[in-house]
Amino acid sequence: MDIVGNRTLIELLNEQAARHKDKTFLLFEDIEQQRFELTYGEFADTVNRLSNVFIDLGVTKGKHVSLHLPNCLEFMTSWFALANIGAIMVPTNILSTKDEMEYLLNHSESILLITEEKYLDKFTNTRERLPYLQEILLVRCESEKYVDKDLKHLIAKAKSDLPDIYVDSEDVAALLYTSGTTSKPKGVQITHANYLFTGEVMSKSIRLAPNDRQLIVLPLFHGNAQYYSTMSALVVGGSIAITERFSASRYFKQAKSLGATVGSLFAAPIRMILAQKFDQTDINHSLRVVWFAQSVAEEQLKDFEGKYNVSLLQMYGMTETVGVPLMNPLDGIRNNKSIGKPTIGYEVKIVDEIGNEVQNGQSGQIVVKGIPGRSLMKGYYKNLEATKETLRDGWLYTGDKGRIGDDGYFYFVDRIKDMIKRAGENVAANEVESALAEYEGVYEAAVISIPDEMRDEAIKAYVILHKNSNITEDELILYCRKRLAKFKVPDTIEFVDEFPRTAVGKVQKHILRQMHNQRFKTHS
Known part of the structure; x- marks a missing residue:
C-alpha cells in the first residue's frame, strides 16, 4: 500500500471535517471584494446537499459534468459533490469560445453544465448541437426567471444525507483538458488517488501545517490550483483563500488581509507584480513561500524576493504528471534558474530520441516514472493512441526538453515542438x-x-x-x-x-x- 491507500476525495474531506468542524476551510473574495467564508463542517454539509441535488437530476456514477465558472465557492462545492457520488468534473476556461465549448461538451459527453447567466449565450444558441447535455444550472444568479435553475436555491431545499455510493480511489474524479496548439485539446483523466497523492507530495515538499493557508489567485479550472494548492491544504487540515481574479497591484495586500502563508504564481503574474509601482507596505504580508513555474529572468527573481521579502521556489509539473516531479528544495540550496530536483515519489531522467538516458549536460526529453492512476494521470479520455505515446513502460514522456547540470539540478530547455530548426x-x-x-x-x-x-x-x-x-x-x-x-x-x-x-x-x-x-x- 502506498501513501494514498484506498482513500477518496470525500473520505479525506469527511475526515478533516470531523477533526476541524468549526475551523475555517475556505475564504473567498469576489471581484467586488466581498468576503465569504465556510468552515470545514459547513463545506461538508453543502457538499452533501449538492450531491443529492445532482442525484435528483439523474447524475450517476461515471457521468461527466462541466463547470464553466470563474473562481468561486460554487466551483469548490461542485467539485467535491461530484466526487462524492462518483461523477466526474470537467472544468473549463470561462474565456473559451462558443465553438470551443461545443467541442469540450460533446467530447466529454457532459450531461450537465454549471455556469453563470452571463455565459448562457454560448450554450443556448447551440443547444441543438449538444446532444449529451440534459440540463444547465446557474450560480450567483439574480434573475427570478431562473430560480428553479439556481444552485443556491436547490442546495437550500436539498437533504443533507451522505449519499451511499461506493467510490474507489482509482475511479476518475476529473477530466482536465490541456490546451491544444495544432490539435484539439486532450482530456486528462485524474483519479481520486491522483488528487490525494499530489496533495501529499506538495504538503511534504513545502512543509505545510494545519495553520497554513494557501492563497489561490490562479484559475480553479487549472491543475495548479486544484493539485498543489487545494489538495495540499486539505491533506493537512489547513485552509484556503481564493480570489475571483488575480490582481497584480493587490496581490500582497490580499495575501495579508486573507491571512495567507503560501502562494502559487506563474512567470507572467510575477512580471506583472514587478511592473507595478512598489508599495513599501506590501512587505508586511504573511506569505512565507511562493512557488512558481515557467522561466523568470535572474534579475527579476532577485528583485521580487528582495522587494517583497518572500522565498520563491521554481518547480516543474504538468497536468499529466499530476504532482510536482521536480522542485527546488525548501530547506536546501535554491537555484531558481533551474526547475529543481526530483521530489518524493518520483524518478526523473533525461532521454534521447530512442529512450536512452543521456549524460549530464546533454539535452533530451524529460521523462517521469510513476504509476498511472496514482502518481501519474490515468490516461487521455477516448484517445488510446495519445495515451500509449505518452505513457510507456511506467514512464510519462512530457514532450519537454531539459538537461541535468553538473550541480545535479534539472534545467528546462524548451518544448520539443517549440524547437526551431534553422x-x-x-x-x-x-x-x-x-x-x-x-x-x-x-x-x-x-x-x-x-x-x-x-x-x-x-x-x-x-x-x-x-x-x-x-x-x-x-x-x-x-x-x-x-x-x-x-x-x-x-x-x-x-x-x-x-x-x-x-x-x-x-x-x-x-x-x-x-x-x-x-x-x-x-x-x-
Whole structure:
C-alpha cells in the first residue's frame, strides 16, 4: 500500500471535517471584494446537499459534468459533490469560445453544465448541437426567471444525507483538458488517488501545517490550483483563500488581509507584480513561500524576493504528471534558474530520441516514472493512441526538453515542438527568450519560428518593453549577437503591447504565428 491507500476525495474531506468542524476551510473574495467564508463542517454539509441535488437530476456514477465558472465557492462545492457520488468534473476556461465549448461538451459527453447567466449565450444558441447535455444550472444568479435553475436555491431545499455510493480511489474524479496548439485539446483523466497523492507530495515538499493557508489567485479550472494548492491544504487540515481574479497591484495586500502563508504564481503574474509601482507596505504580508513555474529572468527573481521579502521556489509539473516531479528544495540550496530536483515519489531522467538516458549536460526529453492512476494521470479520455505515446513502460514522456547540470539540478530547455530548426541547427526558443529578457528595458519576450526558403525556418521575436523604454530592433539584435551564437540571433523583432495568453499566463505561440502569417498575407 502506498501513501494514498484506498482513500477518496470525500473520505479525506469527511475526515478533516470531523477533526476541524468549526475551523475555517475556505475564504473567498469576489471581484467586488466581498468576503465569504465556510468552515470545514459547513463545506461538508453543502457538499452533501449538492450531491443529492445532482442525484435528483439523474447524475450517476461515471457521468461527466462541466463547470464553466470563474473562481468561486460554487466551483469548490461542485467539485467535491461530484466526487462524492462518483461523477466526474470537467472544468473549463470561462474565456473559451462558443465553438470551443461545443467541442469540450460533446467530447466529454457532459450531461450537465454549471455556469453563470452571463455565459448562457454560448450554450443556448447551440443547444441543438449538444446532444449529451440534459440540463444547465446557474450560480450567483439574480434573475427570478431562473430560480428553479439556481444552485443556491436547490442546495437550500436539498437533504443533507451522505449519499451511499461506493467510490474507489482509482475511479476518475476529473477530466482536465490541456490546451491544444495544432490539435484539439486532450482530456486528462485524474483519479481520486491522483488528487490525494499530489496533495501529499506538495504538503511534504513545502512543509505545510494545519495553520497554513494557501492563497489561490490562479484559475480553479487549472491543475495548479486544484493539485498543489487545494489538495495540499486539505491533506493537512489547513485552509484556503481564493480570489475571483488575480490582481497584480493587490496581490500582497490580499495575501495579508486573507491571512495567507503560501502562494502559487506563474512567470507572467510575477512580471506583472514587478511592473507595478512598489508599495513599501506590501512587505508586511504573511506569505512565507511562493512557488512558481515557467522561466523568470535572474534579475527579476532577485528583485521580487528582495522587494517583497518572500522565498520563491521554481518547480516543474504538468497536468499529466499530476504532482510536482521536480522542485527546488525548501530547506536546501535554491537555484531558481533551474526547475529543481526530483521530489518524493518520483524518478526523473533525461532521454534521447530512442529512450536512452543521456549524460549530464546533454539535452533530451524529460521523462517521469510513476504509476498511472496514482502518481501519474490515468490516461487521455477516448484517445488510446495519445495515451500509449505518452505513457510507456511506467514512464510519462512530457514532450519537454531539459538537461541535468553538473550541480545535479534539472534545467528546462524548451518544448520539443517549440524547437526551431534553422539551417540544420536546433535552436531552443526559450534560450533566445531568456537572453532578450535579460536586456534592460525588456519586459518579456516570446520567440517563434517562421518559414524561410533558404534556412527552413527563421527566428522571430515578439517583445514587450517596459514603459518609457525606447529600445530599437537594431539595438536588441546587436545585443543578441554578443550573447548568442550567430544561428540563434533573431532575424526580426516586433514590439507589441501584450501577448495572447492562456488563463494561467502561458504565451499562446500558435496565435503569434497566426498573427505573423496574417500580416505576411496582407503585405504580399
